[in-house]
Amino acid sequence: MGDFVDLPDDATVDDHARYDRATFAFETRDYVRAAGLLEPLAQADPGNAQVRLLLARSYYHSARLGRAETELRAMVERWPSDAYAHLVLARTLQRAGRAEEGAPHLKIAEAMGLEA
Numbered sequence: 001m002g003d004f005v006d007l008p009d010d011a012t013v014d015d016h017a018r019y020d021r022a023t024f025a026f027e028t029r030d031y032v033r034a035a036g037l038l039e040p041l042a043q044a045d046p047g048n049a050q051v052r053l054l055l056a057r058s059y060y061h062s063a064r065l066g067r068a069e070t071e072l073r074a075m076v077e078r079w080p081s082d083a084y085a086h087l088v089l090a091r092t093l094q095r096a097g098r099a100e101e102g103a104p105h106l107k108i109a110e111a112m113g114l115e116a
Contacts, residue, residue: 015041019051026054031062042071049079056088065096076105083112 010021010033022037035058041051052075059068072089075082087109093102 010037026058031058034058053085060088060092065092068092083109083114087114
């Protein structure tokens with residue numbers, strides 16, 4: 001067997017490593033871990049749309065739709081031209097059984113060129 005390297009605990013890594021770990025967790029479908037890693041980054045830098053969108057998507061995929069909706073509503077308010085945020089908000093509302101409420105966001109995303 002090969003040698004194993006002890007990696008630092010998630011709580012002790014710097015923000016860049018935390019984001020890298022969150023991205024890896026998301027890509028490997030560990031959405032709860034991804035969200036846990038991203039939450040402090042989003043709180044520390046609420047103007048980072050990339051972090052906030054990945055956080056919202058992590059919430060969506062882990063079926064924490066209320067949190068996803070809150071994050072996405074804040075995003076479309078702050079960045080109304082973010083078509084993907086509108087699309088994910090529409091999908092979140094659809095998944096929550098509120099498709100009619102999500103329809104305007106779906107139309108906005110489509111108007112901006114995203115395929116729904």
